Amino acid sequence: MNQPSPPLESSVSATWLLYICKACGLIYNEQEGDPDSGLLAGTRFADIPEDWECPLCGVTKSDFELYTPPDLDALKQASACAPAARPTTHFNGARELPGIVVVGAGKAGWQLIQNLRTQWPDAPITLVTECAGDVYDKPLLSVAMSRKLDGRQLVKQTGVEAAAHWQVRLLPHTRALHICTASQTLRTTHGPVRYSQLVLAHGAESAMPAPLHPGLCWRINHLQTYQRFLAALGDAPRHVAIVGAGLIGSELANDLALGGHRVTLIDTQDRPLARWDADQAGQPLLAAWSNLAIRFMGSVQLQSLKRQGAQFALTTLEGETVLADQVIAATGLITPNRLAKSAGLRWNNGIEVNAQTLETSEPHIYALGDCISINGQSSRYIEPILRQAQTLAAALIHAAKPDAVLTNTLPPYSVRTPVVRVKTTSLPLTLH
């Protein structure tokens, strides 16, 4: 090794700097030097020969960078102020009492927790959710724009507040990955969680049939994506293409147009809301929209979706091209099957459950909300969730305490054809 320059006199006493090895994390302190390799105390980093090696892992000087030690108090403070990123711990019974574990903090998850807590004050409950766990009304996402609601105004209670209120251990920003049925463990991105009873309430996600692609079009199915979509839209009026003129697509078209944007609503059918054939709502709705900047493109098949400069080009099989600033997929919902598959749950157009108890085909695993199916029928509305949560709370309490007398005995959940209210404010509709 070359001879290093003589160390600075400490009287020169500029601040001693620290340098960190990017490979192993060793810190070179100029004040201390590295006497073992011939660098006397006080050797400036700049004066270290290029062929000097990290005394721990052997990489050379070029793999070091200036290091400013963090203020530990500030770090601890910041970590204490950001509880949403960490699990809240309202009980410590993880090993001894795995308790009830709920996956999903949407309406179904929170409604069940509310029902359970009311009837079983000391039930150990853990809530695992991919989002922050904030409580909000999802149906409002398709009318929030015209009401000038940003994401924060939609939140009725943050996940942390709700967890404290309902005495729930919350694991926010945590993805549930796999169910080990034999050991009754849910595997997550924040480690394994034991359960005595597991409830799947993870809902459904927007379908994305080709040529739609998640990198090119929005799915307004969560508060977080709604906020990101609003940010992408910006303040100026834009042209938004919505693919799918069902319930959500029609509500969003109505809402965006009232919010001052231009909308092209695209569907394979010749009118909106065509699925509710008996109601014949499509034509009256189009008529009600005649004064809004909504163009309905019916009876077309999308062939491609591509970026074109800052915009997106949608081309139909019929040869027409639409240039839009943003694209929204409203092409229906599909139920994610990762967890169900990992546990070998019976599947029939969703997680098959017993209507009496909402139990799946696997003992100790239950489900409710948008992810379930009964006799092959899924249901993606709010009203059934309220009744499902009552049935399921009773079933869970019975499973844990077979002798307990329930304060209110409920009939099993029964499937009813829902009445759908469409929040197309230009022409509010009720579909059957």
Next chain:
Amino acid sequence: MNPADLPPELSNTPELVLAMRQIAQGPLAAQVQAIDQGTYPREVMQQLAAAGGMSAHLELPGQRADFGLAIKAMAEVSKVCGSTGFMMWCQAVCGLYMQTSNNPDLMGKVLNDHVQGLRLGGTGLSNPMKSFAQIENLLLKATPVEGGFEVSGTLPWVSNLGPDHYFGAIAGIEGQTGQELMFLLRCDAPGVTLKACPSFSGMEGTGTYAIHLKNLFVGAADTIASPAKPLIAQIRAAFVMLQCGMALGVTQGAIDSMWAVEGQLGHVNQFLHDRPQTLQAELDALTQRVMQLAETPFDKRTEFFIDVLDARAHGAELCLRAAQSALMHQGARGYLLSSEVQRRVRESHFVAIVTPAIKHLRKEMARLSAQEMPA
């Protein structure tokens, strides 16, 4: 002998696993403590390779690739010696790089010698894998020159190396952001220096060195892939999946050492949690999951890769719990410096921290799970 006369446990065991068992419980068991303290087991490695223990996952003349079998072979050896199980993985993935390279210079005799264990090698992909997962930056830089590249930089801690070994490495190409060169780095090439590492708490005989490169010339003959990312995308699941062999084997070794004291200590051990039958049930379920994943090692779907990462994380977590519980079960005798039980605690720590470590696995699963949105 008629296989039907064998006890059912043996008759279901593949021949390769039996061959591994014979070497592991014979010559390997005799030097396992020396390996922990620094002896590189060259001969045992060569015997294990010659018996087919590090190539069951490769397509070879007369052999269909069988990742499940490769994992079982590693597990069988890891039960006795975690260090050797780890080096089998190093040799196995290095062979995978060669075979996937489609470079005739790295297949044929070079690959054949590798498969036979005549030549040994490792993998320096810890840093690039972390770089692709956005955890750290690439440490090696390749500069284009006439006929190839010149590579410089330093890689800390590459295992299963020796003066005449080689390993798969990746360097970022200067001036071409996002472009990488993957190559076979020969330890005896001009410009390459092996530097001894400081002492680790265990697994010292794994031939682990820091590698200094100064203007190492890499030509077409040693190129595995350029660009490297398509090849990495092709083998990433297989790379991680093969590591499960270590976890499954170290866990099984720990469970076996709990049973070994059950007769004498069962009356007190029954008060412990993570009892051997509980851990065995969990290990069996995990093994079944890994074997199922091993049927489609080149499935490129993100959801499949998440499953592989999760199985690997489960292996590491189970390994930690089993090794820890084995020490609780064995008590003071397991704490003796000569005891396999305390050695296995350190091996389990290695399984949990070697790239991808539990924290890397979880971060990567979270990253891959995040819903894609328009930028």
